[in-house]
Amino acid sequence: xxxxxxxxxxxxxxxxxxxxxxxAVAYPGRSFSITLVMVGVTLLAIGVNAE
Numbered sequence: 001x002x003x004x005x006x007x008x009x010x011x012x013x014x015x016x017x018x019x020x021x022x023x024a025v026a027y028p029g030r031s032f033s034i035t036l037v038m039v040g041v042t043l044l045a046i047g048v049n050a051e
Contacts, residue, residue, distance in 0.1 A: 005047025011040030 018033030 002047045002050055004043050004050060008040050008043030008045075008047050011036050011043060013040075015040055 015033045015036030015038075018030065018036065021027070022030035022033055
């Protein structure tokens with residue numbers, strides 16, 4: 001499996017979980033979950049097109 005694709009999947013999933021937790025509980029750094037989702041989706045697009 002492509003490393004960029006795997007990093008994109010993991011980053012997107014972690015970002016979505018962080019976002020979901022951030023809607024229920026206020027914690028420091030929760031705004032970075034949106035950034036992680038954006039980076040994860042970008043890595044997914046790069047990983048899919050690199051194959």
